Amino acid sequence: MHIHLKCLAAAAIAALSLTAHAEKVHISTPGTSLLLDATEGKPLKFVYYGDALTNADIANIDAAGTPSFNAYPVYGNNPDKETAFRAVHSDGGMITEMKVTGVTKTAADDGASVTTVRMADTLYPFYIDVNYRTYPDEDVIETWTEYTNKEKGSVQLTRFMSAYLPIRRSDVHVSQLYGSWANEGIVEEAPLPHGVKMIKNTDGTRNSHTSHGEVMISLDGKARENEGRVIGAALCYGGNYKLMFDTDDSDYHHFFAGIYEDNSPYTLAKGETFVTPPLALTYSDEGLSGASRSFHRWGRNHKLAHGKDLRKILLNSWEGVYFDINEEGMQQMMSDIASMGGELFVMDDGWFGNKYKRATDNSSLGDWTVDTAKLPHGIKGLCDAARERGIRFGIWLEPEMTNSVSELYEKHPEYVIKNPKRDAIQGRGGTQLVLDLSNPKVQDLVFNIVDTLMTAYPQIDYIKWDANAPIMNHGSQYLTADKQSHLYIDYHKGFEQTLKRIRSKYPDVTIQACASGGGRANWGVLPYFDEFWVSDNTDALQRIYMQWGTSYFFPAIAMASHISASPNHQTNRLVPLKFRTDVAMSGRLGMEIQPKNMTEKEKEQTKKAIADYKLIRPVVQHGDIYRLLSPYDRKGAASLMYVTPEKDKAAFYWWKTETFCNQQLPRVTMAGLDPAKTYTIRELNRVDTVPLPFEGKSFTGEFLMSNGLEMPLTHTVEWNDRNDYSSRVLILEAK
Ligand code: GLA
DSSP: OOOOOGGGOOOOOEEEEEETTOOEEEEEOSSEEEEEEOOTTSOOEEEEEEEOOOHHHHHHGGGGOOOOOBSSOBSBSSTTSOOSEEEEOTTSOOOBOEEEEEEEEEEOSTTOEEEEEEEEESSSSEEEEEEEEEOTTOSEEEEEEEEEEOSSSOEEEEEEEEEEEEEEOSBOEEEEEEOOTTSOSEEEEEEOOSEEEEEEEOOSSOOOSSEEEEEEEESBSSOOSSSBOEEEEEEOOSSOEEEEEEEOTTSEEEEEEEEOOTTOOEEEOTTOEEEOOOEEEEEESBHHHHHHHHHHHHIIIIISTTTTSOOOOEEESHHHHTTOOOHHHHHHHHHHHHHTTOOEEEEOSSSBOSSSOOSSTTSOTTOOSBOTTTOTTHHHHHHHHHHHTTOEEEEEEOTTEEESSSHHHHHOGGGBOSOTTSOOOOOGGGTEEEBOTTSHHHHHHHHHHHHHHHHHOTTOOEEEEOOOOOOOSOOOSSSOGGGGGGHHHHHHHHHHHHHHHHHHHOSSSEEEEOBTTBTTOSTTTTTTOSEEEOOSOOOHHHHHHHHHHHTTTSOGGGEEEEEEOSSOTTTOOOOOHHHHHHHHTTSEEEEESOGGGSOHHHHHHHHHHHHHHHHHHHHHHHSEEEEEEOGGGOSSEEEEEEEOTTSSEEEEEEEEOOOOTTOOOOOOOOOSSOTTSEEEEEEESOOOSSOOTTTTOEEEHHHHHHTOOOOOSSOOOOGGGOOSOOEEEEEEEEO
16 A cells, blocks of 8 residues: 655655746645735735636736735734734844745655745844645645744744635635534634634644634635635644634734744744644635545645545444443454445444453553453454454554543653643543653654554554543643743644654555544644544534534545444434435445444445445545535535546435425435436335335436435335434436
């Protein structure tokens, strides 16, 4: 397997050109342009971001009226404005004033090119580089900054945004994702008023439960899925962040995004450079779905680990047995998933602990030795059992954490995050503590957890990497007194360093980012992970809403989506297997259930559904998304589809989201097809006793996109099997 860790590759960068007196700098992608004025000796000016510009337009763009804002505003002169950067210089000076000194364009790996505008302060030997990375085939621009201190002493950075973008006021709406544990990725949209709108996260370790570091900015009023101009922005960072819109009297929304500076002033010693995480920007005139497609393609091709491969269909043990792990139970689950056509079994929490056994969530994290009372033949026995059944084996770890009840903590109490002079606050189970990844010894420890396991059992195919606690005490027993405020940032530097080491030694293992469910859905960590757990809530109905929002920024291949039990363990809702499966099939399909409790009929149905999913797996996991009918519009149904780039195959999903007698539901028109192609329709995961009227029939893309197909409101099934849900998955194949 080949791994695509573009963030990791710093090497192979060759200077292409150096333009000493650059003026207009055109950062272009196939469909978009970002234009700057980088006149040497002057501040760097933002000119334009949007649809691709021609040279003729560029020549006259100033006459058309352009904003007069610096592209990377810094604090000091005219201090009444919000800025992207603030610092206290080595002599106590509060003013930074940057002038352009040059522009370089370099070729980076993966076909990317990086344009760097170099700036120097007018008084201090302090330098800011503003960088823009583009790829030949992607409509995404990654932008980030680097600060270098060559002053005679330290500079204290008090704000360090990755990027700034001025957006002209009109009827601008912002869509964001908010939520909480078990309710992640919920869409909220609102027009931008005057004043400040801020989206932030201060969890410390994870960052996407309650808010997301990504937004869609719709320029033409309420966002539409397949029409209208949209700017998408995704901060590629796993730690505390801040996205801020400051709308002032200039008729502009000033958008800033970066690491949240709150409680994190950062001292940059003489000679040091601070690099911000990138902000990924995209622009589309094909609505929200258009912007999503650009993020998904860019993400799969250049960010996500193994984004060009396909994912295995798995069974995870968590909701099936929780902590009640034993060899016989694991083997039974392996047999069941293998017999239904699955390809991987993942043993979740509860398998470890020697002196302290992991019986529930209050002990043993850090003691990653197998509990032989539960698993007499150890991990090797499980790997063998999986191999015998023709499937692969995966395992749960929570490497960044420990419990105060653990051998690790007894040996190394100095490894946990806490103020050196105060007691630690303890989290999950009343005993969970976060390991201090700012400490290089802890980074080694975390690396060794994975290394030891993978060295002993190279057959391990998959790791579910969990993180179930935020930073609960601001303090480090490792950082010096003057650097306590570096904790939030250095934790993530350490985390990334460790993941880089793991990935360079184990490029092929699949790793899931889980963090009490969907706490780690962000493009900062995904270069090291193959996927993320969308939520601990597996209720199919609520998942429609969560996965819908999550799909704004993240592709289906990365969204772990599992069939679970009914009644659902989180909502207690009774949902038929057909519907649970149809929702799970719209992401990276898996199961999170005790198959022992399924009837033979249910197992047979699932086996067929898994076989059907395999037919559309490449379409779902590598295709382009077209969201059609939003569950948030409360029209009684939701619908989306994936289409291959060649437009020869598509997978269509339709789910009823509420049931009222004789409520008519809107007829959904499709999108993304080739109007001239003729598609044959077949239903997948069919439970009806009679085929749909259009089963096996062919229609042009033109017809499907202007008329669509009428979805029956109910299923035609035996009387006893009737229920209040209805859903459809269709495969469309061009002749
Ligand atoms: C977290 C995860 C769950 C499960 C448990 C195990 O809550 O999100 O999926 O792995 O931990 O303790």
